[in-house]
Amino acid sequence: MKMKRFLKAVPFLLLASLLYTPRPAASSRAAQKADAEGVYNVRAFGAKGDGRALDSPAINRAVDAAHAAGGGTVRLPAGTYRSFSIQLKSNVSLHLDAGSVILAADPRDGDGKYDPPEPNRWDKYQDFGHSHWHNSLIWGEGVENVSITGAGLIWGKGLVRSGNQSRTDAQNKALGNQNPEATPFGYPNARDAVEPGWGNKAIALKLSRNVVLRDFTILHGGHFAILATGVDNLTVDNLKIDTNRDGIDLDACRQVRVSNCTVNSPFDDGICPKSSYALGFARATENVTITNCQVSGYDEGTLLDGTYRRAYRREGGGEFGPTGRIKFGTESNGGFKNITISNCVFDYCRGLALETVDGGLLEDVSISNVTMRDVSNSPIFLRLGARLRGPKESTKVGELRRVNISDFVVYNADPRYASIISGVPGHDIEDVRLRNIRIYYRGGGTPAQAALDPPEKEEAYPEPSMFGEMPAYGFFVRHVRGLEMSDVWVTFLAEDARPAFVLDGVRGVEFRNLKARLAPNASTFVLRNVEDFSLQQSRPLPDTLLERATLKKL
Numbered sequence: 001m002k003m004k005r006f007l008k009a010v011p012f013l014l015l016a017s018l019l020y021t022p023r024p025a026a027s028s029r030a031a032q033k034a035d036a037e038g039v040y041n042v043r044a045f046g047a048k049g050d051g052r053a054l055d056s057p058a059i060n061r062a063v064d065a066a067h068a069a070g071g072g073t074v075r076l077p078a079g080t081y082r083s084f085s086i087q088l089k090s091n092v093s094l095h096l097d098a099g100s101v102i103l104a105a106d107p108r109d110g111d112g113k114y115d116p117p118e119p120n121r122w123d124k125y126q127d128f129g130h131s132h133w134h135n136s137l138i139w140g141e142g143v144e145n146v147s148i149t150g151a152g153l154i155w156g157k158g159l160v161r162s163g164n165q166s167r168t169d170a171q172n173k174a175l176g177n178q179n180p181e182a183t184p185f186g187y188p189n190a191r192d193a194v195e196p197g198w199g200n201k202a203i204a205l206k207l208s209r210n211v212v213l214r215d216f217t218i219l220h221g222g223h224f225a226i227l228a229t230g231v232d233n234l235t236v237d238n239l240k241i242d243t244n245r246d247g248i249d250l251d252a253c254r255q256v257r258v259s260n261c262t263v264n265s266p267f268d269d270g271i272c273p274k275s276s277y278a279l280g281f282a283r284a285t286e287n288v289t290i291t292n293c294q295v296s297g298y299d300e301g302t303l304l305d306g307t308y309r310r311a312y313r314r315e316g317g318g319e320f321g322p323t324g325r326i327k328f329g330t331e332s333n334g335g336f337k338n339i340t341i342s343n344c345v346f347d348y349c350r351g352l353a354l355e356t357v358d359g360g361l362l363e364d365v366s367i368s369n370v371t372m373r374d375v376s377n378s379p380i381f382l383r384l385g386a387r388l389r390g391p392k393e394s395t396k397v398g399e400l401r402r403v404n405i406s407d408f409v410v411y412n413a414d415p416r417y418a419s420i421i422s423g424v425p426g427h428d429i430e431d432v433r434l435r436n437i438r439i440y441y442r443g444g445g446t447p448a449q450a451a452l453d454p455p456e457k458e459e460a461y462p463e464p465s466m467f468g469e470m471p472a473y474g475f476f477v478r479h480v481r482g483l484e485m486s487d488v489w490v491t492f493l494a495e496d497a498r499p500a501f502v503l504d505g506v507r508g509v510e511f512r513n514l515k516a517r518l519a520p521n522a523s524t525f526v527l528r529n530v531e532d533f534s535l536q537q538s539r540p541l542p543d544t545l546l547e548r549a550t551l552k553k554l
Helices: 001-017 026-031 057-066 168-175
Strands: 039-042 050-055 072-076 079-083 090-097 101-106 138-141 144-150 153-155 202-204 210-212 217-219 224-229 230-235 240-242 246-251 253-261 262-264 269-274 286-289 294-296 324-328 336-349 352-356 363-375 378-386 400-415 421-422 429-443 475-494 500-516 525-536 545-551
Touching: 039 057, 050 269, 057 072, 057 079, 079 253, 240 545, 246 253, 246 286, 262 269, 262 324, 269 286, 324 336, 336 352, 352 363, 352 400, 378 400, 378 429, 421 429
Parallel strands: 039 072, 050 079, 072 090, 079 101, 090 144, 101 153, 138 202, 144 210, 153 217, 202 224, 210 230, 217 240, 224 246, 230 253, 240 262, 246 269, 253 286, 262 294, 269 324, 286 336, 294 336, 324 352, 336 363, 352 378, 363 400, 378 421, 400 429, 421 475, 429 475, 475 500, 500 525
Antiparallel strands: 294 324, 525 545
């Protein structure tokens, strides 16, 4: 009897099972918002994309869902997504469709804040921006297999470049910040400390790996458009950055490829390998390639709008700007190893700078196929210094060695600073080779400048202007052992009374096929305390071998 009742009930049980679908768990419901290819459209998570609503909560929900599902692509279709902090997570790609804009919100609007800067006990050894990552528009820490891609725009409209959010004018003046663009050299500086709630970076990554940044544009990126610290296997490709301070900073990173990028940064550096103490230990930036890139110092925004204006001048003229450029340092605790730079263009900015002043080794660097025009300080600046900003017990003077620079063309370089290769007493720069270089300086140097003896400034912040005007118009070389120059030509656009080359405290130097334009009565060389000097095939000067020259002019 029981069996008959069960058999009669079977059709109803089958029908109920077909009609009933269990309610998915929260993570499963979120996963259902992805399409078949694992793409999570932020609009499915509540993003409006109208430029008025606050969309960062919806974007973060989409990132969380993709991460919970094991990975996926978070897609931002065309629209303007006003946002505070967006946190990247492992195995997630953030894709910006053409026409999409991530707009950095302004905390003064009253509907949100950026994530607070995390504590860092090592922040006294580098500026505030280098010491914190979470107070950014987009940030990730300890993530892997992440990317930001697409033809969209990251507009850091609400980001700040330094810390003047609530200070009075008098307080800012006391900190040297009455003009945010008239930045005094030397860090850490109180003016860079950004208050909680504000964001000062467009993209910040810490201790991460397998990261790709490709194809998008950054406008007005704050203190750093991109700050990567301790990031391994990093690819940065085909970006356009037009910003109000640093462009791309590669700090203590390894296995890095930067290619096809255009960086306009009139107020600070363009592409900048660094090796700070921000992680609490010294870590080298190594195995890096930078190729097919352009850096410049046009007025902010005029790279992207195509006008390339040059109206802005800092206080002090060329001494303080524009900046732009590719620079190693100044943060240099961990040093730089095994780096190549090739096929790059500098326009209306500072020149190439290789600096190690905080104890790190700078070695095995090759730079080739570079053109520069309208350079506002030294076209080539190599500096081994003794600033030694780091733990006193472990920070000693570093070394700068094995650097090859070749195939440079420079036109209209600042006449005051020449190109500088300078160590400090007792610590020589070693094994530098320059080949196939042609530099046109603006000229105008005087006999009074030719008589100058630049100070050492061993502990100073490294910058070509640190020594004042140079006694040479072409190259000033001091505290160097092992220098070779071949096929090097220096000239000027207006007559310059200074010698082309001044060498001071240099040992083991070889010149071959050297050409230098001279004013009447000017010397090609001034040699002070030079040992093992060789000059060949450099007419009109005869071939010359000197074992030692205390003071000699050629």
